[in-house]
Amino acid sequence: MGIVLDLFAVPRAERSRTRKLRDAFFRSYLQKHPETQKIEVDLARDYDKLPAWDEWDVQTKFEMLYGEGNLDEEQAARWNALSRWTDQLHAANLVVVSTPMWNLSIPWQLKRWIDAVVQGRLTFELHKGEFRGLLTGRPVVLLVTRDGAYPPGSPMESWDHQVPYLRTILGFMGLGPFHEVIAEPLGFGGAKAAQEALDIALAKATELGQSL
Numbered sequence: 154m155g156i157v158l159d160l161f162a163v164p165r166a167e168r169s170r171t172r173k174l175r176d177a178f179f180r181s182y183l184q185k186h187p188e189t190q191k192i193e194v195d196l197a198r199d200y201d202k203l204p205a206w207d208e209w210d211v212q213t214k215f216e217m218l219y220g221e222g223n224l225d226e227e228q229a230a231r232w233n234a235l236s237r238w239t240d241q242l243h244a245a246n247l248v249v250v251s252t253p254m255w256n257l258s259i260p261w262q263l264k265r266w267i268d269a270v271v272q273g274r275l276t277f278e279l280h281k282g283e284f285r286g287l288l289t290g291r292p293v294v295l296l297v298t299r300d301g302a303y304p305p306g307s308p309m310e311s312w313d314h315q316v317p318y319l320r321t322i323l324g325f326m327g328l329g330p331f332h333e334v335i336a337e338p339l340g341f342g343g344a345k346a347a348q349e350a351l352d353i354a355l356a357k358a359t360e361l362g363q364s365l
């Protein structure tokens with residue numbers, strides 16, 4: 154049975170265009186793969202269950218990355234809690250990330266999840282000076298919205314620290330290949346352009362759901 158990790162950083166409810174993309178993708182994907190088990194991670198709701206990165210967390214990370222893995226009781230409990238998030242990634246056959254652009258990048262709730270799951274021994278390893286991702290064989294769907302437009306080859310391309318960053322950091326853990334649906338411009342080009350862009354992206358999300 155296929156397991157899909159459905160990760161979304163979407164504070165708005167029915168007004169959210171990102172949520173509409175996510176709904177369109179899953180409606181289509183689940184129609185084709187009705188046996189799928191979906192693990193939902195609602196980051197706008199559950200972000201405070203993720204590590205906040207105080208000194209204990211940083212020390213634990215470094216011990217597991219560079220040290221022998223000797224943890225005291227408190228550190229072991231924290232590592233254990235953190236590994237439940239990475240277990241979800243290991244369990245998945247497909248990872249779907251639904252996110253708006255926030256200040257040219259990603260919402261901090263999604264960054265907090267990334268800071269939790271990018272961990273030596275759990276999702277990547279450092280072997281003789283080389284990094285190796287441990288999550289290979291898991292494609293990623295990126296469902297992305299933004300008010301501006303940052304198309305390849307345009308002067309705005311270099312302002313996009315959202316999609317290239319997600320490709321890089323998720324790819325660092327071995328995830329991929331990437332399938333992307335980018336709805337843009339959803340604001341700065343006016344209401345008509347926004348509706349057209351959203352309609353095109355919804356159709357693409359539906360198509361992608363059928364093709365995977």
Ligand SMILES: Cc1cc2nc3c(=O)[nH]c(=O)nc-3n(C[C@H](O)[C@H](O)[C@H](O)COP(=O)(O)O)c2cc1C
Nearest residue numbers: 165169170171172253254255256257298299300301
């Ligand atoms: C805090 C915040 C920061 C944003 N920063 C950007 C930005 O840098 N560039 C951009 O194109 N849109 C930006 N937007 C617009 C959102 O990316 C866009 O409206 C998105 O569709 C919102 O998603 P939603 O409809 O799912 O709520 C920002 C929105 C918010 C709330």
